[in-house]
Amino acid sequence: MSDLERQQSIVELLSSQTFVSVRELQQALGVSAATVRRDIDKLNEAGVARKVYGGVAALEDNLRRRPPSALPFVENRDLAVEQKRAIAMAAEGLVRDGSSIIVHAGSTCFTFGCRLALRNVRVFTNSMPLAAYLAENGTCHLTVGGGDIHREPGILYDPVPGPTHYAAQFYVGALGVSGQGILEQHPLLVHFVKEMSARANEIIVLVDSSKFALRPPMVALPMSRITTLVTDEGISAADERMVREEGVNLIVAEISGRTQ
Missing domain, CATH: 1.10.10.10 (Winged helix-like DNA-binding domain superfamily/Winged helix DNA-binding domain)
Structure with missing residues (x-):
């Protein structure tokens, strides 16, 4: 940099x-x-x-000119609840038994990660809330990223790289989405996303449709790096077309639980 x-x-x-x-x-x-x-x-x-x-x-x-910014985890968790549940249900179908996955922090990824509690998978996460839930309620193999606690986003981050951890899939949320890729406000989150994306074969983005209207300033990952994007049925036709034209596999989860 x-x-x-x-x-x-x-x-x-x-x-x-x-x-x-x-x-x-x-x-x-x-x-x-x-x-x-x-x-x-x-x-x-x-x-x-x-x-x-x-x-x-x-x-x-x-x-006075603040751009979109991430809410603390405890506040964001209670927004778009039905959309997040539908996205989590659709995304769970992408997880293969016996595989190793990385699950990023954030409320949508938390909802998704909780569904894996009893699955035969290896989960690596930097999310304090998800780690606590899986430790108490799960039987899956759990590895938690070390480092300093950042309380509002509910993450652990170590600026000094630790032992390498490779996975089949990296599940990640975002503050915003555009044709450029997934967008974030905080440089720390951008660094973590870039680091983890280099350690996974597939990058799977989990975002509710409202994120397509937000434009934080920093590109965490370009569209060319994303394998699959899972969102809800509120996505506009224009945004749906944009994602598909970028060559990203798009899964649209309906609130009823069906997917497209």
């Missing part, structure tokens, strides 16, 4: 929160504290962010 790309990532992160610490930026960008401080100095000099003790703060004008 170049200096300009890092600094743009910091600005984009500040569009959804008032303050980011040096430590958080180290983890999100994968660079040293010294590099983060140099980037903060440059942003402060350019007048696009404010250098403060321990990190960097957003300017008031920037906060």
